Amino acid sequence: MAETRTAYVRRVQRREPVHEAREKWTLKKLFKETIRFSKNRRRYSSSGRTRLVKVIPYVGTKTAVIHLESFGVTSKAIHQIFISFHGLHITERVMGAGYFRVQYGGDDYWIRKPDISKDLVRVRCSCKDFFFTFALWNFRKNALFGVKPRSYTRKTTTRPPRNPKKIPGLCKHLVNASLWLRRKGYVIGQRLS
Numbered sequence: 566m567a568e569t570r571t572a573y574v575r576r577v578q579r580r581e582p583v584h585e586a587r588e589k590w591t592l593k594k595l596f597k598e599t600i601r602f603s604k605n606r607r608r609y610s611s612s613g614r615t616r617l618v619k620v621i622p623y624v625g626t627k628t629a630v631i632h633l634e635s636f637g638v639t640s641k642a643i644h645q646i647f648i649s650f651h652g653l654h655i656t657e658r659v660m661g662a663g664y665f666r667v668q669y670g671g672d673d674y675w676i677r678k679p680d681i682s683k684d685l686v687r688v689r690c691s692c693k694d695f696f697f698t699f700a701l702w703n704f705r706k707n708a709l710f711g712v713k714p715r716s717y718t719r720k721t722t723t724r725p726p727r728n729p730k731k732i733p734g735l736c737k738h739l740v741n742a743s744l745w746l747r748r749k750g751y752v753i754g755q756r757l758s
């Protein structure tokens with residue numbers, strides 16, 4: 566996986582895949598699946614500093630793509646995080662409470678704050694845990710942001726598969742990014758955990 570950060574960011578955003586799956590996900594629902602996958606994931610350790618890179622508003626499709634970065638605590642790795650919310654009212658008109666403002670392409674947009682347990686979401690993280698544990702199942706179940714994940718060949722067949730029940734979910738960066746977005750007032754609703 567010798568792909569540079571910028572190459573990764575460019576590749577995964579290239580297009581939205583056409584999802585056959587009917588499933589619809591909220592952050593809350595994906596978190597519940599994450600715990601169903603493993604109870605140990607109920608409380609993730611902190612994942613280092615989170616930084617908002619940008620918010621891309623798509624007025625026509627009522628979608629806001631939130632791009633964040635997470636800086637590793639123990640390693641120098643910087644992970645690219647994408648959380649897209651769907652079905653949001655987005656307008657260039659000045660709005661009040663319940664909306665947040667972003668600048669994009671020289672214009673100001675007001676985006677209705679997504680609710681953690683109500684608004685539809687797709688997610689992606691560039692870390693290995695997300696890739697090997699969840700990416701494919703998130704893709705198959707309509708919960709992955711961006712392009713289909715690259716396929717990989719399992720090196721061993723002696724160990725059981727990582728996610729035999731094919732459960733979609735969130736890595737710790739996605740959970741911590743969600744908590745960060747709530748703390749900063751970009752999203753509303755009950756806490757994830």
Ligand SMILES: [Zn+2]
Pocket residue numbers: 644690691692693694695736737738739
């Ligand atoms: Zn991650």
